[in-house]
Amino acid sequence: MVKTTPAARPATKPVAVPANPRFSSGPCAKPPTWTPDALADAPLGRSHRAAIGKEKLRAAIEGTREILGIPADYRIGIVPASDTGAFEMAMWSLLGERPVQMVAWESFGAGWVTDVVKQLKIDASTHVAGYGRIVDMAALDYDQDVCFTWNGTTSGVRVPSGDVIPADREGLTLCDATSAAFAQDLPWDKLDVTTFSWQKVMGGEAAHGMLVLSPRAVERLESYTPAWPLPKIFRMTKGGKLIEGIFEGATINTPSMLCVEDYLFALNWAREVGGLEGLRARADANARAIWDFCDSRDWIANLAEDPATRSNTSVCLKFTDDRITDGAAFAKAVAKRLEAEGVALDVGAYRDAPAGLRIWCGATVETADIEALLPWIDWAYEAEISNA
Structure with missing residues (x-):
């Protein structure tokens, strides 16, 4: 693809605008068919312990299993505090039985490292790669527990596959998959603990997390007791046995039935667009439009250095023009100019990440809106480079 130069592009302001300018990486855009009427059947003012509440929560769990193809013998629980709560719950409950390999290539993974090393003070080795790169997953010791992020929401870099994770591992794999679930292939046989939230690819509401446990993870929970006290909100066992109710809809704390109803709508929308295959195809088409845009220009590039590791959800970009001094x-x-024109909201890079743009390309985003946005990035770049 031929790259363009600043002089080859007109500075004319585009006319077409995205129908939905919401490209935030969390909370993300609602499904395109969503309206407030989607929440009309929410059992508001009712106990989540009532039959209707249990039914809704169970439907959310089993709908998740259906769309993601999670094995029947894996437990799925709805837990508090979004993906962060789910991953913290897993670390505090499961780690410490053996040494841990902590893996990080972006800010959230770095946060898990801090928790394990400085808070839990577990015997851990740390493997870190800079933004745009990824750790050599094949070099890890999987006879120890391994904590990693599948898709770096703040770096736009993802694990290309789970092939290097051995089936006969002795340790557990704990995977933060919050911006990967529902958009990327997750190899469930290689993942013992998987966490994510509704607010990413499904465009759900915030504050609820999903925790998926393999039989090996359940075995660890029932055979190992951490040396530190566990707050009630983290406890998944009683008398050395898993509290099965947590994974059948009897949540640890009170969930928002409004948010549950919203998630049920998103799951039904996922079925309408072809399930996981359809969701993944939508995200791939969105990301490809941006990748092609960057490949044809010499002043902007994907932050991910290896095309095999490019995220198809949180696409992170960097400006490469030498004339840019700050x-x-x-x-x-650039981000401010795009927002002022009402064509892209919340597309600045994450605060800890390298300077640039971050455009959410998950399945709830329409490719036509991505395509409408791209000429505006051209325009905003030209407008700002003249002042650089």
Whole structure:
């Protein structure tokens, strides 16, 4: 593809605008057919312990299993505090039985490292790669527990596959998959603990997390007691046995039935677009439009250095024009200009990440809206580079 230069592009302001300018990486855009009427059947003012509440929660769990193809013998629980709560719950409950390999290539993975090393003080080795790169997953010791992020929401870098994770591992794999679930292939036989939230690919509401446990993870929970006290909100066993109710809809704390109803709508929408295959295809088409845009220009590039590791959901971009002397200020000005025109909301890079743009490409985003946005990035870049 031929790359364009600044002089080859007109500075004319585009006319077409995205129908939905919401490209935030969380909370993400609602499914395109969503309206407030989707929540009309929510059992508001009712106990989540009532029959209707249990039915809704069970439907959310089994709908998740159906769409993601999670094995029947894996437990799925709805837990508090979004993906963060789910992953913290897993670390505090499961780690410490053996040494841990902590893996990080973006800010959230780095946060898990801090929790294990400084808070839990577990015997851990740390493997870190900079933004845009990924750790060599094949070099890890899977006879120890391994904690990693499948898709770096703040770096736009993902694990290309789970092939290097051995089937005969002795340790558990704990995977933060919050911006990968429902958009990327997750090899369930290689994942013992998987966490994600509704607010990413499904465009659900925030504050609820999903925790998926393999039989091996359940065995660990029932055979190992951590050396530290566990707050009630983290406890998944009683008398050395798994509290099965948590994974049947009897949540640890009170869930929002409004949010549950919203998630049930999103699951039904996923069925309408072809299930996981359809969701993945939508995200791939969105990301491909941006990748092609960057490949044809010499002033912007994907933050992911290896195309095999490019995320198809949180696509992170960097400006590469040598004339830019203050990258952070330039990127912020471009994002601000796009927001002022009402064509892209919340597309600045994450605060801890390198300066640039981050455009959410999950399944709830329409490819036509991505395509309408791209000429505006051209325009905003040209407008700002003249001031650089």
